[in-house]
Amino acid sequence: MTVTEERTATATRPMVRAEGVTKRYGPVEVLKGIDLTVAPGEVTCLLGPSGSGKSTFLRCINHLERIDGGQLWVDGELVGYRRHGDKLYELKAREVARRRRDIGMVFQRFNLFPHMTALANVVEAPVRVLGTPRERARAEAARLLERVGLADKAGSYPGQLSGGQQQRVAIARALAMHPKLMLFDEPTSALDPELVGDVLDVMKGLAADGMTMVVVTHEMGFAREVADNVAFLDGGVVVESGTPAEVLGDPKHERTRAFLDKVL
Ligand code: ADP
Numbered sequence: 001m002t003v004t005e006e007r008t009a010t011a012t013r014p015m016v017r018a019e020g021v022t023k024r025y026g027p028v029e030v031l032k033g034i035d036l037t038v039a040p041g042e043v044t045c046l047l048g049p050s051g052s053g054k055s056t057f058l059r060c061i062n063h064l065e066r067i068d069g070g071q072l073w074v075d076g077e078l079v080g081y082r083r084h085g086d087k088l089y090e091l092k093a094r095e096v097a098r099r100r101r102d103i104g105m106v107f108q109r110f111n112l113f114p115h116m117t118a119l120a121n122v123v124e125a126p127v128r129v130l131g132t133p134r135e136r137a138r139a140e141a142a143r144l145l146e147r148v149g150l151a152d153k154a155g156s157y158p159g160q161l162s163g164g165q166q167q168r169v170a171i172a173r174a175l176a177m178h179p180k181l182m183l184f185d186e187p188t189s190a191l192d193p194e195l196v197g198d199v200l201d202v203m204k205g206l207a208a209d210g211m212t213m214v215v216v217t218h219e220m221g222f223a224r225e226v227a228d229n230v231a232f233l234d235g236g237v238v239v240e241s242g243t244p245a246e247v248l249g250d251p252k253h254e255r256t257r258a259f260l261d262k263v264l
Pocket residue numbers: 025030048049050051052053054055056057
């Protein structure tokens with residue numbers, strides 16, 4: 001490849017590409033052929049009723065589930081496999097761990113270490129996993145807490161923070177690993193309504209800074225304002241995808257319309 005070709009390939013390589021991804025739990029096929037492309041720097045919101053497979057799909061992207069069929073790439077690398085010539089080999093646990101470092105995930109429940117301060121929660125992974133010198137990790141953690149609006153809470157324990165504050169610490173903790181992709185699974189669903197806005201504002205800031213994000217959410221305002229693409233899932237497939245104006249403003253499928261009628 002020439003340098004120009006290589007640049008073009010990098011510039012156009014999707015951050016996530018799913019082609020016909022299937023996943024079953026025992027006899028039940030939960031993902032029935034997911035097709036989705038997320039370009040670098042873009043925000044994709046996944047919408048859909050409970051049980052449609054949104055969390056399962058995020059878990060597949062993050063190497064937490066093995067897919068049964070189709071193909072799934074993150075940043076050009078097949079999830080779960082390494083290609084050698086025309087053969088595929090399953091990744092070893094160490095290689096899976098290495099790739100997962102590049103993906104940040106934020107869950108509905110914040111899962112902070114309860115016995116550690118906000119700062120220590122953010123410092124932990126870079127020091128342990130990346131080998132970042134503790135002083136440098138602390139300085140960066142302080143900057144990240146400032147970025148999520150919690151500079152003054154560095155010394156607080158999770159139990160002393162509101163749900164929204166804990167979720168913002170969780171976001172800072174994920175960012176401390178310098179992920180190239182951030183996955184959010186209903187990050188505001190467990191929060192009291194008055195705490196949702198601060199978390200969404202942090203996510204908007206991340207989007208504005210160019211972070212590639214896949215966000216499962218029921219916050220239609222966020223999807224409309226921030227998403228480059230919206231995908232509506234139902235029954236383990238992407239029923240409809242496009243810009244927020246297309247999917248939210250002018251849905252083509254009856255199932256999308258019925259869902260939006262309920263949540264809007
Ligand atoms: P969503 O996030 O859209 O609500 P999920 O991905 O959590 O949907 O779940 C999709 C379907 O898969 C549901 O019917 C759920 O019960 C089932 N499911 C999810 N995880 C498991 C599991 N570990 N074992 C068996 N079934 C599961």
